[in-house]
Amino acid sequence: MDVLSLAGVILALTAILGGNHLEGGHMESLMQLTAFIIVAGATAGAIMLQFAMPIFMRGLKMGLWVFFPPKIPFKEAIDKIVSWSNTARKEGLLGLEEVVEGETDPFARKGLQLLVDGGEPEAIRGILELELTIREESDALSAKIWEAAGGYTPTVGIIGAVMGLIHVMNNLADPSKLGSGIAVAFVATIYGVGLANLLFLPMASKLKALVGKQTKYAEMIIEGIIAIAEGENPRNIESKLQGYL
Numbered sequence: 001m002d003v004l005s006l007a008g009v010i011l012a013l014t015a016i017l018g019g020n021h022l023e024g025g026h027m028e029s030l031m032q033l034t035a036f037i038i039v040a041g042a043t044a045g046a047i048m049l050q051f052a053m054p055i056f057m058r059g060l061k062m063g064l065w066v067f068f069p070p071k072i073p074f075k076e077a078i079d080k081i082v083s084w085s086n087t088a089r090k091e092g093l094l095g096l097e098e099v100v101e102g103e104t105d106p107f108a109r110k111g112l113q114l115l116v117d118g119g120e121p122e123a124i125r126g127i128l129e130l131e132l133t134i135r136e137e138s139d140a141l142s143a144k145i146w147e148a149a150g151g152y153t154p155t156v157g158i159i160g161a162v163m164g165l166i167h168v169m170n171n172l173a174d175p176s177k178l179g180s181g182i183a184v185a186f187v188a189t190i191y192g193v194g195l196a197n198l199l200f201l202p203m204a205s206k207l208k209a210l211v212g213k214q215t216k217y218a219e220m221i222i223e224g225i226i227a228i229a230e231g232e233n234p235r236n237i238e239s240k241l242q243g244y245l
Contacts, residue, residue: 001067001068002066002067002068002069005066005067005206006067008202009198009199012198013198016194016198017030029183029187030187030190032183032184032187032188032191034184035160035164035183035184035187035188035191036191038156038159038160038163038184038188039153039156039157039160039188039191039192039195040191042152042156042159043149043152043153043156043195046148046152046156047145047148047149047152050145050148051141051144051145051148055138055141055142055145056145058138058139058142059142059143059144059145059146060145062139062142062143062207063146063203063207065206065207065210066203066206066207069210070210070214072213072214072217074217074220074244074245075245077108077217077220077221077224078220078224078238078241078242078244078245080108081220081221081224081225081227081228081237081238081241082234082237082238082241084096084099084112084224084228085224085227085228085232085234085237086234087099088115088228089231089234093115093116093118093228093229094116096112096115096116097116099112100112100113100116105221107128107131107132107218107221108221108225110127110128110131111124111128111221111222111225112225114127114128114225115225115228115229119229120229121226121229121230124225124226124229125222125226128218128221128222128225129222132215132218132219132222135218136211136214136215139211139214140208140211143204143207143208143211144204146200146201146203146204146207147200147201147204149195149196149200149204150195150196150197150199150200150201150204151196153191153192153193153195153196153200154189154192154193154196155192156188156192157188157189157190157191157192157193158188158189158192159188160184160185160188160189160191160192161184161185161186161188161189162185163184163185163188164182164183164184164185164186164188165182165185167184167185168182168185216244217244219244220241220244223240223241224237224241227240
């Protein structure tokens with residue numbers, strides 16, 4: 001679990017709610033179901049309109065990465081690549097057939113299979129880089145649903161505020177209804193701006209960083225496999241890949 005992300009959310013909420021309490025405000029004044037429905041529902045609808053279903057669903061799943069990031073084992077991968085290189089040096093590329101069967105990373109397994117099949121280094125690089133590019137673009141686009149949410153929520157919050165003020169104007173003759181309308185107006189704006197700047201935009205930035213880190217990891221795998229294909233010395237391969245750390 002990413003403790004820093006959890007701590008950041010808790011700190012942000014504590015600062016806002018604590019400041020509200022110090023100024024004499026009450027928690028109940030910020031709990032407006034109508035405002036939440038307007039902001040959350042309209043934002044979700046806009047995102048669903050903007051993105052295709054596979055991208056939308058992938059983006060929702062990626063949201064969990066903020067608190068439970070996928071493990072990206074650079075050091076372990078370097079050790080494996082050096083081990084593959086030693087095997088290929090001693091037994092030839094066909095000696096990696098058993099390694100292919102036991103490899104759990106689909107991307108690395110595909111590269112190893114191309115290696116065992118006797119592919120030329122540049123051909124292997126082209127195939128793997130094409131797959132990496134497509135995957136990176138897909139993941140980056142999926143992460144953008146949170147960036148889009150951060151763009152929509154403040155505007156939707158303003159829409160909620162205007163709706164609340166319209167409600168107030170329509171009930172000027174009934175003072176008992178003025179309070180709820182004004183509350184919805186201001187709380188909707190708080191929800192919109194708060195969700196955008198305290199949650200959605202930071203989430204989008206962190207997901208982009210994780211996608212970039214995964215891309216670097218895949219690039220390291222490619223470089224290692226190409227180095228094995230070109231018959232480089234295992235020690236030289238290890239020294240080269242250490243740069244990714």
